[in-house]
Amino acid sequence: MKGRGDGRAGAAGGPTRHVPVLLGDVCETLAIDRGGVFVDGTFGAGGYTSAILSANAANHVVAIDRDPDAIAAGAAMVDASGGRLRLLHGRFGQLAALLEAKGIDTVDGVVLDIGVSSMQLDEASRGFSFRQDGPLDMRMEREGVSAADIVNEASEAELADIFFHFGEERRARAIARAIIEARRRSKFTSTRELADLVATLVRQEPGVHPATRVFQALRIAVNDELGELVRALQAAEEALAPGGRLVVVTFHSLEDRIVKQFFALRTGRAGGASRHLPSGTSIPPSFNAITRGAMKPGPEEIASNPRSRSAKLRAGERTTAPAHPPTEALTLLGTLPRTADRGRARR
CATH class of the missing domain: 1.10.150.170 (Putative methyltransferase TM0872, insert domain)
Incomplete structure (x- = not known):
């Protein structure tokens, strides 16, 4: 329920169609002016990517999107980037494998803007919108x-x-x-x-x-948006170098609950014990918290972009500790609870 484009011409390409939510806060929290390799896990129309590339000539971006339309539309930005942008078709839950395939061991920042983009929502033929008639599709x-x-x-x-x-x-x-x-x-x-x-x-x-x-x-x-989010958070934890930052923007309570729980577990606020380790053994925090609670858009941004009203930003900075093993509590938050009557029934 948001836009990932910036509506302006960026250093890496032409104009994009929508306003990226919390752009200033994302850029500041991600610390994009320091130079490095950043992952934009939800490329969309390239708003965050454009801002990262514009902030420092030493910045490189690996951008990921599962929507083939977004990949095609981003070709001009790739051409204009001077080799600083790689645009990959895939899911952000596959972040680690996609980076490995490109020979990238670690990155300095990851930004994830969760959910459906404004371009998908506004195009009736994609079937995401209840306000416009179209095929009942919704496949990204x-x-x-x-x-x-x-x-x-x-x-x-x-x-x-x-x-x-x-x-x-x-x-x-x-x-x-x-x-x-x-x-x-x-x-x-x-x-x-x-x-x-x-x-x-x-x-x-x-x-x-x-x-x-x-x-x-x-x-x-x-x-499988919630499952992808869980996998993406864990993949980002693996990929980030010490001092690297993870910034996540969510748009409804289910997404935010997962991100909040992830950072609580990884920063030690929810306890560091693991059932996979001997009793009493704790895992050192893999992240330090950057934000206290969630950052939200101000009245001016909401007035200019009403779809931003429910956005929340949470972020953490990677420590030198090893990545934690997959967390069962997070996995359960990303899946549909089982019922006695599970499965497809043609009627």
Whole structure:
């Protein structure tokens, strides 16, 4: 629910289409003026990447995006960068493997801007928006299981789980039941069909479309967004050199909960013991906290870019301690809880 472009011409390329959220705070917290190799794990329209390249002629960026449209649109920025930008198609959860494939052992900073970009949201044909009619798709990579596949094939229990856990939708059971009844008559193919059905069941809140939480939940499920976030945080921990910084911008409570828990565990605020080590043994903190709590956009930014209103920034600086082993608590936060009625049920 945000934009990753900056709307201005940058040193590394032409104009981009949207305003990157918390740009000044991201740049300052990431310390981009010091020079180094930085990873922009969510390239989008290149707003953060452009700012990093413009800050210091010694900066290099490895930018990652899973959306092939973003990769194609970024070609001009790559050409204009003088070899300082490498743009890679892939998921930020694959960050470590992508860097290894390019012969990069460590980096000086990683920025992650989580969720769907404004370009995806505003393009009806991508199927992310409940405000514009389009195919019920939501696939960032344009391949794999779509939102229509889930809506038309998942069991009632699985749909309810998705809406409740990934969308925090209180009417999850009623919506799932209504979908099952409706698809017996006709399969769902468009965003409008689903949004209209949800609107009959969810009370309108001021400024919030009734289908907001259902669409968020489906998007997260289609793209495994929370699982990717967990993997990306752990991969960044492995890739960052001592003194390197990790900056993460989130847009809803599920994302922020994972990032908050990650930094609490890695800075020692949540305790450093591990069940994989002998009793009483603790793991040294792998990060020092940079931010106290979450940084948020100010009134001026919210007024100029309303989609920034829910953004939160958290950051940490890598210590010399080894990376922690994968944390089960984080993994569970990134997955859908199991139910007795799991799996697809064609009806």
